[in-house]
Amino acid sequence: MFSTVxxxxxxxxxxxxxxxxxxxxxxALGAMHLTRTRYDPDTALLAPADCTGELTRYDRIRTxxxxxxxSLEVPPLPGKGSRERGEDAAQALSSEMTLDQAEAALLSMxxxxxxxxxxxxxxxxxxxxxxxxxxxxxHYRGFDIPLTGLDRFSFLYFVTGSLPxxxxxxxxxxxxDNVALLPLAQKKGRQRLFAITNRQGQSALESVLLQxxxxxxxxPVADGSTVDRIxxxxxxxxxxxxxxxxxxxxxxxxxxVEFAPTLAEIEEFVNMECRLLEASQKxxxxxMTVLIAGWVPAGDVxxxxxxxxxxxxxxxVLETAHPDASTGEEAPVLLRHSWxxxxxxxxxxAYSLPSYHExxxxxFVALSYIVMFGMMFGDAGHGAVLVACGVIALIKAxxxxxxxxxxxxxxxxxxxxxxFGVVYGSYFGIEAFKHYALWHDPLEGDPIQLMYGAIGIxxxxxxxxxxxxxxxxxxxxxxxxxxLDKFGLIGLLFxxxxxxxxxxxxxxxxxxxxxxxxxxxxxxxIIGWSVKEPLEHFMSSKAGGHGGAHGGMAGAIIESCVGxxxxxxxxxxxxxxxxxxxxxxxxxxxxxxxxxxxxxxxRGSAGGGVWSLLVIIFGNLIAIVLEGVIASVxxxxxxxxxxxxxxxxxGGEPFEPFRLAPGGSEDEPREA
Numbered sequence: 269m270f271s272t273v274x275x276x277x278x279x280x281x282x283x284x285x286x287x288x289x290x291x292x293x294x295x296a297l298g299a300m301h302l303t304r305t306r307y308d309p310d311t312a313l314l315a316p317a318d319c320t321g322e323l324t325r326y327d328r329i330r331t332x333x334x335x336x337x338x339s340l341e342v343p344p345l346p347g348k349g350s351r352e353r354g355e356d357a358a359q360a361l362s363s364e365m366t367l368d369q370a371e372a373a374l375l376s377m378x379x380x381x382x383x384x385x386x387x388x389x390x391x392x393x394x395x396x397x398x399x400x401x402x403x404x405x406x407h408y409r410g411f412d413i414p415l416t417g418l419d420r421f422s423f424l425y426f427v428t429g430s431l432p433x434x435x436x437x438x439x440x441x442x443x444x445d446n447v448a449l450l451p452l453a454q455k456k457g458r459q460r461l462f463a464i465t466n467r468q469g470q471s472a473l474e475s476v477l478l479q480x481x482x483x484x485x486x487x488p489v490a491d492g493s494t495v496d497r498i499x500x501x502x503x504x505x506x507x508x509x510x511x512x513x514x515x516x517x518x519x520x521x522x523x524x525v526e527f528a529p530t531l532a533e534i535e536e537f538v539n540m541e542c543r544l545l546e547a548s549q550k551x552x553x554x555x556m557t558v559l560i561a562g563w564v565p566a567g568d569v570x571x572x573x574x575x576x577x578x579x580x581x582x583x584x585v586l587e588t589a590h591p592d593a594s595t596g597e598e599a600p601v602l603l604r605h606s607w608x609x610x611x612x613x614x615x616x617x618a619y620s621l622p623s624y625h626e627x628x629x630x631x632f633v634a635l636s637y638i639v640m641f642g643m644m645f646g647d648a649g650h651g652a653v654l655v656a657c658g659v660i661a662l663i664k665a666x667x668x669x670x671x672x673x674x675x676x677x678x679x680x681x682x683x684x685x686x687x688f689g690v691v692y693g694s695y696f697g698i699e700a701f702k703h704y705a706l707w708h709d710p711l712e713g714d715p716i717q718l719m720y721g722a723i724g725i726x727x728x729x730x731x732x733x734x735x736x737x738x739x740x741x742x743x744x745x746x747x748x749x750x751x752l753d754k755f756g757l758i759g760l761l762f763x764x765x766x767x768x769x770x771x772x773x774x775x776x777x778x779x780x781x782x783x784x785x786x787x788x789x790x791x792x793x794i795i796g797w798s799v800k801e802p803l804e805h806f807m808s809s810k811a812g813g814h815g816g817a818h819g820g821m822a823g824a825i826i827e828s829c830v831g832x833x834x835x836x837x838x839x840x841x842x843x844x845x846x847x848x849x850x851x852x853x854x855x856x857x858x859x860x861x862x863x864x865x866x867x868x869x870x871r872g873s874a875g876g877g878v879w880s881l882l883v884i885i886f887g888n889l890i891a892i893v894l895e896g897v898i899a900s901v902x903x904x905x906x907x908x909x910x911x912x913x914x915x916x917x918x919g920g921e922p923f924e925p926f927r928l929a930p931g932g933s934e935d936e937p938r939e940a
Contacts, residue, residue, distance in 0.1 A: 765789020
C-alpha cells in the first residue's frame with residue numbers, strides 16, 4: 269500500500285535467430301519494460317543493431333498512408349485495448365507481410381485512386397477560380413459593362429477600382445466636366461467606382477484618382493461578353509461543378525471504404541515493425557546471441573519465464589534480480605491501486621511519480637485531500653450535488669477509466685462536503701437548517717476555533733510528512749540526512765517541541781523544566797542543522813570525494829547556518845498556511861449568505877417571490893462552481909507545497925511495458 273509495485277531486473281540471452289520471435293511474444297504479453305544495455309566484452313561483443321535506415325523507410329510509408337487516408341477521408345478503424353491489439357498484432361505478424369508487399373499494395377491503391385483525386389483537385393481549383401472572378405465582378409453587375417478590354421477603345425478611357433469611402437466627395441469636386449463618375453457599392457470602408465473620360469483626359473483623371481487613394485481593379489477580359497453575362501455563366505458553371513464534385517466525392521468515398529481494411533493492415537504492420545526495430549536497437553549482441561534486458565513486476569516473473577520457455581523451446585538463459593538500493597539503482601515505477609485510491613494516484617502523478625525506493629503517498633493524499641476539501645466546501649446540499657454528478661459520471665463512464673476516476677473523486681469530495689455541511693448546519697445556505705448544526709456555521713461564533721482546527725490539520729499533515737521523510741532517508745541509507753536534515757528526526761524534535769512550548773509553556777515553567785526544554789527542543793535541533801553540511805563534507809572528503817558543498821568547509825558551514833534559519837521560517841510559514849482552510853470555509857458561507865441577502869432585497873419587488881428564488885438558485889450555482897474549483901485547487905496546493913515538500917523527491921520513471929500496439933489506451937489501468 270505504501271510502496272510501488274515491486275520490480276525485478278531481468279536479463280535474458282536468446283539466440284539471434286529467435287530475437288524477432290521473442291520480441292513478438294514480449295510485445296503480446298505486455299509485461300516487460302525494456303531498457304538499453306551497455307555492451308562490453310563481458311556481456312556482448314557487438315553494439316546494438318543500427319536500424320535507422322529501415323526505420324526511415326517505414327516512416328516514409330507511414331507518412332504516405334496517413335496522407336492517403338486523409339485525401340480519401342478514411343478514418344482509422346476502431347481500436348481495441350492495448351493487450352488485445354498486441355495479441356492481434358502478434359498473430360497478424362505471423363503471416364509475415366513484407367515491407368515490399370506493403371509498398372506494392374499502397375502503390376496500387378494510390379494509382380487506382382490517382383485519377384479520381386486529380387479530377388477532384390481540378391474541379392476544386394476551377395471552383396476557386398470562378399469564386400474569385402465572381403467576387404471580382406460582383407460590384408459591377410447591373411451596368412452591363414463590356415469586357416472586350418476597356419483599354420482598346422480609341423476615344424474613351426475606362427477605369428474601375430476603389431478608394432476610401434470618405435474620399436468620394438473630394439474626388440467628385442476635383443474631377444473635370446469631361447469625366448463620368450459612377451459610384452458603385454461600398455464594402456469594408458471602400459467605395460467602388462467606374463469612371464469614363466476621353467483619351468485626352470486620361471492623365472488628369474489618373475492624377476486626381478491617385479491623390480484620392482484610388483486602387484485599380486482590372487476586370488477580366490472576355491470578347492463579346494459583359495459583366496452580367498459572365499457572372500451568369502460563372503454561376504451556372506459553379507452549379508454544374510458542384511454536382512460533378514458531389515458525384516466524384518461519392519466515388520472517392522466508395523474507394524475509401526474499399527481501401528480502409530488494407531490501409532489499416534499496412535498501418536498496423538508498419539507500426540508493429542517500427543516497434544520491433546526500436547526495441548532491437550536497445551540490445552547488445554554477439555554473432556549468435558542477443559542480450560535482452562528490462563524490468564518486470566515481481567508478480568509477473570513466473571508468467572514471463574513460462575512465456576520465454578514456450579517461445580524459445582528452452583534455448584535461452586534468463587536471470588532475475590531485485591533492484592540494488594545500495595547502488596542507487598532506480599527501477600521504473602508502477603502504481604496499482606483499488607478503484608477508490610486510483611483517482612488520487614492521478615493527483616500524485618500530476619506532481620511526479622515517486623522514485624522506486626521511496627514511500628508511495630497516495631493513501632495519505634486521499635484522506636487528507638478529502639478532509640481539506642470538505643472543510644472548505646462544507647455544505648450538505650452542495651456535497652449532494654457533487655455526489656450526484658459523480659454517480660452520473662460512473663453510469664456514463666462505461667469502459668473509460670478516466671471518467672470513472674473523476675466520478676469517484678466527485679463522490680468522495682461530495683461525501684466529505686456533506687459531513688462538514690452537517691457539522692456546519694449548512695444545507696444550500698438555508699437559514700432554517702442552521703439550528704440543527706452539530707457545531708455552527710463558519711461565520712457564526714468565534715472564528716479562531718475554526719482556524720485552530722485548520723492549523724491542527726496542518727500540524728498533523730506536516731508531522732506525517734516529517735515521519736515519511738525520516739523513513740525514506742533511512743531506507744536509502746542516508747543516516748545523516750534522516751537524523752540531521754531540516755525535515756529529519758531533529759526537525760520532528762524541533763517542531764513538536766516548539767508546539768509543546770507554545771501550548772504548554774506555563775505548565776512546563778511551573779515544573780521548572782523551561783530551560784531544559786528550550787535546550788532540547790530548540791538549541792539541539794538548530795545545532796544539528798548547523799553541523800549537517802560540514803559533517804557530510806567531512807565524510808565525503810574522508811571517502812575520497814570532493815565534499816558535499818561548493819566552497820569547501822567554509823561554504824558547508826555557511827550553507828548549514830542558512831539552512832537552519834530557513835528551516836525555522838519554513839515550519840512557521842507551512843503551519844500558518846493551513847489557515848486558508850478556515851478562510852475558504854468562511855468565504856463559502858459568506859457567498860451563500862450574500863445570495864440570501866440579495867434574495868431578501870428583491871422579494872419586495874413585483875414578482876419578488878420568483879426573483880428571490882432565482883437569486884438563491886443562481887447564488888448556489890455560483891458557490892458550487894466557483895468555490896468548488898477554489899477548494900479543489902487550494903487543497904491540491906497544500907498537498908503539493910506543504911505536504912510533499914517535506915518528504916517527496918519524485919522523479920520516478922514510469923513503467924512502460926513493451927507492447928506491439930504503440931502505448932496503452934488512456935482508459936486502461938497502468939498494469940502489466
